[in-house]
Amino acid sequence: RRSTTSSAATNTYFSSRGFSSESAPERKVAILGAAGGIGQPLSLLMKLNPLVSRLALYDIAGTPGVAADVSHINTRSEVKGYAADEQLGQALEGSDVVIIPAGVPRKPGMTRDDLFKINAGIVKSLCEAIAKYCPNALVNMISNPVNSTVPIAAEVFKSHGVYDEKRLFGVTTLDVVRAKTFYAGKANVNVADVNVPVIGGHAGVTILPLFSQASPQANMSDEEIKALTKRTQDGGTEVVEAKAGKGSATLSMALVKNILHGQLQLFSQQQTPLDCNLIPYVRLGKNGVEEVLGLGPLSDYEQQGLEALKPELKSSIEKGIAFVHGN
Ligand code: NAI
Numbered sequence: 240r241r242s243t244t245s246s247a248a249t250n251t252y253f254s255s256r257g258f259s260s261e262s263a264p265e266r267k268v269a270i271l272g273a274a275g276g277i278g279q280p281l282s283l284l285m286k287l288n289p290l291v292s293r294l295a296l297y298d299i300a301g302t303p304g305v306a307a308d309v310s311h312i313n314t315r316s317e318v319k320g321y322a323a324d325e326q327l328g329q330a331l332e333g334s335d336v337v338i339i340p341a342g343v344p345r346k347p348g349m350t351r352d353d354l355f356k357i358n359a360g361i362v363k364s365l366c367e368a369i370a371k372y373c374p375n376a377l378v379n380m381i382s383n384p385v386n387s388t389v390p391i392a393a394e395v396f397k398s399h400g401v402y403d404e405k406r407l408f409g410v411t412t413l414d415v416v417r418a419k420t421f422y423a424g425k426a427n428v429n430v431a432d433v434n435v436p437v438i439g440g441h442a443g444v445t446i447l448p449l450f451s452q453a454s455p456q457a458n459m460s461d462e463e464i465k466a467l468t469k470r471t472q473d474g475g476t477e478v479v480e481a482k483a484g485k486g487s488a489t490l491s492m493a494l495v496k497n498i499l500h501g502q503l504q505l506f507s508q509q510q511t512p513l514d515c516n517l518i519p520y521v522r523l524g525k526n527g528v529e530e531v532l533g534l535g536p537l538s539d540y541e542q543q544g545l546e547a548l549k550p551e552l553k554s555s556i557e558k559g560i561a562f563v564h565g566n
Pocket of ligand 1: 272300381
């Protein structure tokens, strides 16, 4: 691995001094799309995370301001901004965790799939660079449509011989967060105690919350469960419409910090396996996903939902694969 430290001395980069910490090991996080609606609060949260020692902020617009601003926060990590295509390699080099919120968000009336044309190309080129500069990083895909951008990443990594299914994540944390919040409101229980697994993908009916496995258990009618399921599936659209053309969910995305924190812990010296309750049925270990635990018992309604989502999920996956192979 080449070091990026010396290049930081040139004035093409926007950097700050880091503060060393003897107890925590070195860990580098790169955010691609760091100056956007999601990228900015995410950059802030990563700067506040004591497990991060180097934070690379990359965007094609607005990076210097965000990097300068975030770098003034008096936490451990060294922040550098990277603002142009030719700096992408340096932004990525040596990264342990890469987070991708680059691309356009929805406007009212759009589905996530409407973003495909623009975002597919962005994600593909960013993943080409990841394959080259940090093939062992854990990669977290936020850019929509997640159901297609994750397969795009997988195909790009395969074509470079660096694909590891244990290290590629589609970020659907928001669906879990929404399911928990809506369930707690309806069941009238403390939201902090609530757990709701969500399976499937990250668009419309492909989002399937499993309220039959929610805890604490509450007595709810079939109609109430249906309404909660629909609200969880439409949660993103609710935000897009409320923002009326000024963006999609960027603040509630903040909860993604929990899964990222879990991933960062994997690089700690103890490397303790971690049960991450934000990713249902998956146990994370030092190599990423170490065990897929199965779906658990589904209600009839959930079973029907699972069957109904499969064709849409499959076609979104195929669309991503076809894009990479030029079909
Ligand atoms: P935004 O438009 O505010 O920010 C996107 C950023 O990406 C901009 O700063 C832009 O300059 C940058 N960008 C564009 N092309 C780039 C490239 N080639 N390399 C690096 N950066 C590039 O959008 P926002 O709201 O931050 O959303 C970003 C993405 O996240 C969208 O695709 C959106 O649909 C998705 N999203 C995903 C969610 C999830 O739960 N997975 C939730 C909400 C949004």
